[in-house]
Amino acid sequence: MDKSEIDTPALIVDLDVMMRNIREMAKLARERDVKLRPHVKTHKVPEIAKIQVEEGGRGICVQKLGEAEVMAANGLNDIFITNEVVGQVKLSRLARLREQVDVYVAVDHPDNVSDLSRTMREQGLELGVYVDVDSGMHRTGVPPEKAPELAEAVSKSEGLYLVGIMAYEGHAGGPINREERISLINKAMEQTLLAVRLIRQRGIEVGEVSVGSSATVRYSSTFEGITEIQPGMYVFNDYYLVEREAATIDTCALHVLATVMSRPSPERGVVDAGSKTFHFDMNRYPIAVGIEGVEIVKFSEEHGWLILRGQAQEKIKLGDRLEFIPYHVCPCVNQFDILYGLRRDKVEKSWTIAARGKVT
Amino acid sequence: MDKSEIDTPALIVDLDVMMRNIREMAKLARERDVKLRPHVKTHKVPEIAKIQVEEGGRGICVQKLGEAEVMAANGLNDIFITNEVVGQVKLSRLARLREQVDVYVAVDHPDNVSDLSRTMREQGLELGVYVDVDSGMHRTGVPPEKAPELAEAVSKSEGLYLVGIMAYEGHAGGPINREERISLINKAMEQTLLAVRLIRQRGIEVGEVSVGSSATVRYSSTFEGITEIQPGMYVFNDYYLVEREAATIDTCALHVLATVMSRPSPERGVVDAGSKTFHFDMNRYPIAVGIEGVEIVKFSEEHGWLILRGQAQEKIKLGDRLEFIPYHVCPCVNQFDILYGLRRDKVEKSWTIAARGKVT
Structure with a gap:
């Protein structure tokens, strides 16, 4: 046609430009020695997710359980739901999904840790969990000072294991002024790495330290201690990113x-x-x-x-x-x-x- | 469940409230002796469209050809696309749809009249057309002064026949201040009825005079000469309408x-x-x-x-x-x-x- x-x-995508975007982000991740988990909420197309994995992604991110189910049904098998999964209907769905693929979730509340633990125990499953740290966006997440407590709760909960922390600095990509962006990223990474130190001080191992939006990741990934990045929009880019010098x-x-x-x-x-x-x-x-x-x-x-x-x-x-x-x-x-x-x-x-x- | x-x-609908909303609008149309064409772009559910027709709608409105195709495939057979249908792919789709059901479109450009006429002629079909009159919204539509020319073009075009005019006063529902709304509706109805007079002065019959949004229709339907109303949101209502005293x-x-x-x-x-x-x-x-x-x-x-x-x-x-x-x-x-x-x-x-x- x-x-x-x-x-x-209609939505039309220039495949050459898309492939270049995908490869450049994979190259950046290799050069910085961080794990790339492309956030597929941007495109929602399993075939593109697979291309991103083939080109150097070590798993994907999604924002919703429903997205994870679609990706799993289409052959993706290493999926981080970068969000809290709350409510009995969702917990049952999560357990069924965990039987099929490696899936991880974020947590920011002890009640949710208990609920996840109970659900996984009942099904004889183990679920990987990231503690969601609020690095300045003030949406979900616990402040760094409260991260150790939650990390400990996860570590001690049967059916769960701690993968690491997630600290999404989405707010830092907002300002059009470059200095403001850099300043917000600096503060966010400071808070993120503080959470890591505080958790480790409690004798708990922190595996992944997952950060990064397409607007911020080229800078936030340079911080020592960051192990994983989760940009999404870079696959297509848009005018939001153009205005913020990321495209x-x-x-x-x-x-x-x-x-x-x-x-x-x-x-x-x-x-x-x-x-x-x-x-x-x-x-x-x-x-x-x-x-x-x-x-x-x-x-x-x-x-x-x-x-x-x-x-x-x-x-x-x-x-x-x-x-x-x-x-x-x-x-x-x-x-x-x-x-x-x-x-x-x-x-x-x-x-x-x-x-x-x-x-x- | x-x-x-x-x-x-999830979207949840209180069926009793919805039925009451549907019946009250049908009652209003009966009392005012105008034809009710509920705009189904609000709910996009064929089953609800059928309820609206059963309860007193004499046909439906849609905004897109794709919506019309879905409604037709589900048994609706009197469908006004309250919008211009432009472009060769769409014209072919429109001809296929016209073979199955009574479908009508709006026009505001002589080139579109020619294209519609050619397409219908080629297929041996007749299509009903509403001239789209700009009654003050300044989106699509011709000003009242130009309506006779376009109405004549439709009337003279093989494969087309003039149903009447459409003059959507969506802008008039905008202001939260009641007096401003009334003033805009008055002006819009004045423009609408001017278009009708001018077309008739040229010796062309105007059948339907179709107006009305959920925010304005209780008042705009009172004007002598209005024959058809096309409200959509009333089926559910929302806070926009609450603020504007229509719900x-x-x-x-x-x-x-x-x-x-x-x-x-x-x-x-x-x-x-x-x-x-x-x-x-x-x-x-x-x-x-x-x-x-x-x-x-x-x-x-x-x-x-x-x-x-x-x-x-x-x-x-x-x-x-x-x-x-x-x-x-x-x-x-x-x-x-x-x-x-x-x-x-x-x-x-x-x-x-x-x-x-x-x-x-």
């Missing part, structure tokens, strides 16, 4: 292909892709590429409202197909069922986004 | 059920439902119901960040299940595969959201 035959809106327009592998479906006036247009296509979690719009003077300024659910400037006012016709880089690629991919992989203008792959919508 | 056995996050908390049929998965401090909590669950197109957070002192203040993709106040600080425990009313229900439903229909705490229905993600 040719690109021109793809109906819109360039040319390394953005994924575009949304859309059609101009209305041209109400010279300076206005509408494409057939809105908030149900791009998502809108960061309150920022996608960026048109390959053409000057086209800007999305508003969404309806199925409409992208365009302002056209300069030559674009004459150039853009009803039925034209435009390409956009999502501002935040992860929730955008999650809106679709299919991901088209292209080389030049030929569709080489048509992947099912098998873990799309796996929110439980 | 009992509510307590549903894994989270109350008690008439919000749909809740998101979520689990407290982290309790990092007395005043903080995290639920397992974030922007990939609720969506975030209006930059507003969902509202906790049934408990005081719980507020979502931030999203990550799979986390809802809670602030807890007052008694909630003691009451809310790890593993607790909370219910939220989405701020905007349509994109939220589109994040899920399953909709659970409950009476009291029993799951009576488990519907597949069959048109979820049908963005093409």
Whole structure:
């Protein structure tokens, strides 16, 4: 199939750019001597997860049990759920999954440690656990001072063993100002390594020290003591990362292909892709590429409202197909069922986004 | 199945409240003597669309061809795509669909009229068309002054016939201030009825005059000359409509059920439902119901960040299940595969959201 035959809106991925992104991150991990666990919540496609593992990933990360189940069913067998798994229905699902593959979870609460332990004991299983340390994001996780207590609880719990700690510095990638980012990463790594020291002082071994988002990992992975990184967005990149100097327009592998479906006036247009296509979690719009003077300024659910400037006012016709880089690629991919992989203008792959919508 | 056995996050619908919402809108349409075409982009469930038709809808609205295909495949046969259908792949799909059911589209461009006409002619079909009039939203549509020209083009095009006009006043429901809303609806209805007069002055018959969102329809349907209304959100309602006096908390049929998965401090909590669950197109957070002192203040993709106040600080425990009313229900439903229909705490229905993600 040719690109021109793809109906819109559609997710299209430049396979050459994607492969280069995958290999560069694997190379960085090798050079820094850290384990790479790509976070597959970005693409949710088992086939891409397998490519990432083949190219140098030593396992994967997912954010949800449902994603882990899909990945396991498709042959992935070393899966870290970088999140707390809470509630009886999920614990039973987790036990069934643990029977099939190596799966790990994060914990930040002693009650959850007890529940996990009981579930695994009852099933005669052993589950690897990362203590979730809050290194400054203030979402989940325990502060470094409380990490030893939780690590000890895990170590002493039948059916569980301590893999190490996780300390996700997602907040540190936020600021567009470089100095602010670096400062937040420094503080986050300080807190992370403090947790490691405090746990070790209690005589408990810390195996993995897992950190890193695509926006921060090139710097956070340089800290002595970090053993594992979990970037996700780098596989495609997006405009969030471009603004934070972690990607360039040319390394953005994924575009949304859309059609101009209305041209109400010279300076206005509408494409057939809105908030149900791009998502809108960061309150920022996608960026048109390959053409000057086209800007999305508003969404309806199925409409992208365009302002056209300069030559674009004459150039853009009803039925034209435009390409956009999502501002935040992860929730955008999650809106679709299919991901088209292209080389030049030929569709080489048509992947099912098998873990799309796996929110439980 | 009992509510307590549903894994989270999940969409749960109170069937009694939903049925009451469906019947009240049907009653309003009967009283005003207008045709009700419920917009099913809100729920995307063919079974609910059928209930709406049985209870007094004379056909349905969809926003996308893909939604229309799903509805047609499930027995719905009178479908208005309230949107422009542009591009060769879509035109071929539209012709195939027209062979099976009565389907109608909106147009706002002469080139699209030509393309639709050629496609229908080639297939020996007749397609009903609504001229899309911009009544003040400034998205798609032609201004009233240009409506006669387009209506004439439709009327003269082989393979097409003019059903009437559509003039969606979605913008008018926006302001929270009641007087502003009323003022915008008045202006929109003035523009809509101007378009009707101008088309008729050219000797062209205007059948349907289709308007109305859930936020505006109770007022816009009172205008003499309106023949059809297309509200969607009323089936579930949401906090957007509550703020705009078109619903109350008690008439919000749909809740998101979520689990407290982290309790990092007395005043903080995290639920397992974030922007990939609720969506975030209006930059507003969902509202906790049934408990005081719980507020979502931030999203990550799979986390809802809670602030807890007052008694909630003691009451809310790890593993607790909370219910939220989405701020905007349509994109939220589109994040899920399953909709659970409950009476009291029993799951009576488990519907597949069959048109979820049908963005093409």
